[in-house]
Amino acid sequence: MRTAYTADQIRAAEHVLMARLPEGSLMRRAASGLATVSAALLPMVYGSRVLLLVGSGDNGGDALYAGMLLARRGARVEAILAGTRTHEAGLEAFRLAGGRVVGPEAVDRADLSFVDLVLDGLVGIGVTGALREPYAGLVRAVNAAPVPVVAVDVPSGVDASTGRVPGTAIEAQVTVTMGAYKAGLLVDPGAAHAGVVELVDIGLGPYLPDPDVVVLTPEDVAELLPRPSNESDKYRRGVLGVAAGSVQYTGAAVLTVGGALRAGAGMVRYAGQSAPVGQVRAHWPEAVITELDRPSIGEVGRVQAWVLGPGLGTDDWAHELARSVLASDVPVLIDADALTLVARDRSLLRRTAPVLITPHAGELARLTRADRDQIEAARLEHAHRAATELGVTVLLKGSTTVVAEQHRPARVNRTGTSWLATGGTGDVLSGVAGALLAQGLGCYEAGSCGAYLHGLAGRIAAHGAPLTAADVVAEIPSAIRTVRGEPRSTT
Numbered sequence: 461m462r463t464a465y466t467a468d469q470i471r472a473a474e475h476v477l478m479a480r481l482p483e484g485s486l487m488r489r490a491a492s493g494l495a496t497v498s499a500a501l502l503p504m505v506y507g508s509r510v511l512l513l514v515g516s517g518d519n520g521g522d523a524l525y526a527g528m529l530l531a532r533r534g535a536r537v538e539a540i541l542a543g544t545r546t547h548e549a550g551l552e553a554f555r556l557a558g559g560r561v562v563g564p565e566a567v568d569r570a571d572l573s574f575v576d577l578v579l580d581g582l583v584g585i586g587v588t589g590a591l592r593e594p595y596a597g598l599v600r601a602v603n604a605a606p607v608p609v610v611a612v613d614v615p616s617g618v619d620a621s622t623g624r625v626p627g628t629a630i631e632a633q634v635t636v637t638m639g640a641y642k643a644g645l646l647v648d649p650g651a652a653h654a655g656v657v658e659l660v661d662i663g664l665g666p667y668l669p670d671p672d673v674v675v676l677t678p679e680d681v682a683e684l685l686p687r688p689s690n691e692s693d694k695y696r697r698g699v700l701g702v703a704a705g706s707v708q709y710t711g712a713a714v715l716t717v718g719g720a721l722r723a724g725a726g727m728v729r730y731a732g733q734s735a736p737v738g739q740v741r742a743h744w745p746e747a748v749i750t751e752l753d754r755p756s757i758g759e760v761g762r763v764q765a766w767v768l769g770p771g772l773g774t775d776d777w778a779h780e781l782a783r784s785v786l787a788s789d790v791p792v793l794i795d796a797d798a799l800t801l802v803a804r805d806r807s808l809l810r811r812t813a814p815v816l817i818t819p820h821a822g823e824l825a826r827l828t829r830a831d832r833d834q835i836e837a838a839r840l841e842h843a844h845r846a847a848t849e850l851g852v853t854v855l856l857k858g859s860t861t862v863v864a865e866q867h868r869p870a871r872v873n874r875t876g877t878s879w880l881a882t883g884g885t886g887d888v889l890s891g892v893a894g895a896l897l898a899q900g901l902g903c904y905e906a907g908s909c910g911a912y913l914h915g916l917a918g919r920i921a922a923h924g925a926p927l928t929a930a931d932v933v934a935e936i937p938s939a940i941r942t943v944r945g946e947p948r949s950t951t
């Protein structure tokens with residue numbers, strides 16, 4: 461499991477560790493890791509040109525000490541001192557090693573074309589709000605030039621705790637982060653600025669608290685995924701009920717049922733009206749179907765969990781069916797149209813069995829009466845707030861998927877690809893996560909493992925070209941084999 465922390469958590473841990481070590485030793489460890497990663501990005505250190513952007517805090521100090529180490533190895537290192545003050549000891553060491561201080565005009569396009577690498581040491585975890593001048597101007601100039609950038613600790617302008625980017629921010633190829641991952645490096649929009657994140661161990665591990673954010677590894681997912689045993693039968697493996705699709709949206713029912721079957725539900729019971737029933741029957745003869753003549757699940761039979769909402773519509777019939785599903789005593793995954801119904805009638809959420817909601821930013825905006833853009837700018841905060849306010853588990857979809865539950869670290873998923881931004885892929889995710897719920901995983905595990913498998917299936921399906929939602933369904937078994945470390949061609 462990869463763990464990540466807020467700036468305050470990192471600062472507190474650093475404080476304890478620093479008190480036990482000789483002064484400056486943490487920064488030397490940080491700078492040494494930074495110089496090693498930077499050197500590896502240069503074809504040859506000797507003779508290469510490196511430009512440091514140095515701010516007024518310790519982030520600038522890291523850059524100066526790393527610059528010193530590169531200068532000692534024969535690089536031609538120059539520094540722009542952009543702050544009102546500069547880390548004194550770092551600057552002295554840098555100068556003694558042959559480093560030169562240059563003016564801000566060194567970021568002119570012509571000058572940057574002679575630079576092999578920029579080290580961004582303007583601000584790290586100490587940033588507050590949008591980057592001010594002259595930092596913002598320097599960042600714009602560097603972003604516009606075709607020069608690789610290594611960000612020190614955090615790309616300057618990215619909020620380390622939340623991933624917010626309130627103004628201009630460096631676009632780095634690599635971010636060398638010190639001591640522990642910062643949450644904002646793993647969640648968009650911050651993550652998109654960080655590039656590849658390299659962690660430098662400075663001995664902070666034992667002093668870190670419980671993480672703010674967690675990213676599952678394939679091994680974590682493999683361990684959490686249910687596997688049928690010799691004693692399994694279809695009922696014991698877990699039966700999922702699907703209440704989805706309508707006359708207008710028949711495909712949503714087909715995709716949700718497909719996602720559920722491929723993700724290992726022992727059985728899928730589909731309940732709907734005649735139009736989607738015909739489609740589901742044609743695509744998935746494996747599904748057990750109840751054609752509803754009234755909006756009630758009374759005749760459907762026992763299930764271990766429900767998926768409610770994809771393509772369901774938002775009319776009175778859909779509302780009554782939602783009420784009937786939510787009156788059951790099993791976990792319910794609420795998606796798409798059912799989220800609109802819940803936004804209109806919050807009383808639907810009054811139940812004791814668990815609820816997993818799977819909104820995109822627009823749906824969450826409707827549900828919590830927040831602004832969609834603000835949700836996208838601060839996904840962690842909004843997912844957590846909704847989980848607390850609504851008393852449910854929230855899976856917030858998008859380029860970074862966040863699974864939030866009260867009193868637990870947010871689980872962030874980045875296995876997906878932007879090719880997944882196409883109609884119907886969300887329905888597939890509901891089926892996958894619903895199948896995991898039916899197999900006995902809790903909402904937090906089903907949401908995070910479901911997002912992982914769905915994203916990976918999308919990546920396998922896309923392979924650098926457009927995909928359809930049905931392709932994602934087809935690749936879910938490949939994704940499961942991949943996390944289990946099994947060759948794709950075997951069963």
Ligand SMILES: NC(=O)C1=CN([C@@H]2O[C@H](COP(=O)(O)OP(=O)(O)OC[C@H]3O[C@@H](n4cnc5c(N)ncnc54)[C@H](OP(=O)(O)O)[C@@H]3O)[C@@H](O)[C@H]2O)[C@@H](O)CC1
Binds near residue numbers: 474582591614
């Ligand atoms: N502690 C340790 O042992 C270790 C720490 N480490 C390193 O230290 C870094 C943290 O250092 P830090 O605390 O000095 O803060 P930092 O990020 O450099 O910036 C603070 C200054 O930036 C400025 N500023 C703020 N907002 C701004 C804005 N919007 N726009 C423009 N300027 C803005 C403001 O300066 P002012 O404007 O007041 O002059 C403020 O004082 C951390 O990320 C890691 O790299 C590692 O070496 C490991 C060991």
Ligand SMILES: Nc1ncnc2c1ncn2[C@@H]1O[C@H](COP(=O)(O)OP(=O)(O)O)[C@@H](O)[C@H]1O
Binds near residue numbers: 857860888
């Ligand atoms: N830029 C992106 N990068 C990665 N995944 C994405 C991106 N955009 C969308 N997705 C994923 O695609 C799926 C889209 O779901 P949703 O918005 O509900 O679509 P639909 O309602 O058409 O099924 C979600 O799983 C989401 O996380």
Ligand SMILES: [K+]
Binds near residue numbers: 519581
């Ligand atoms: K930085």
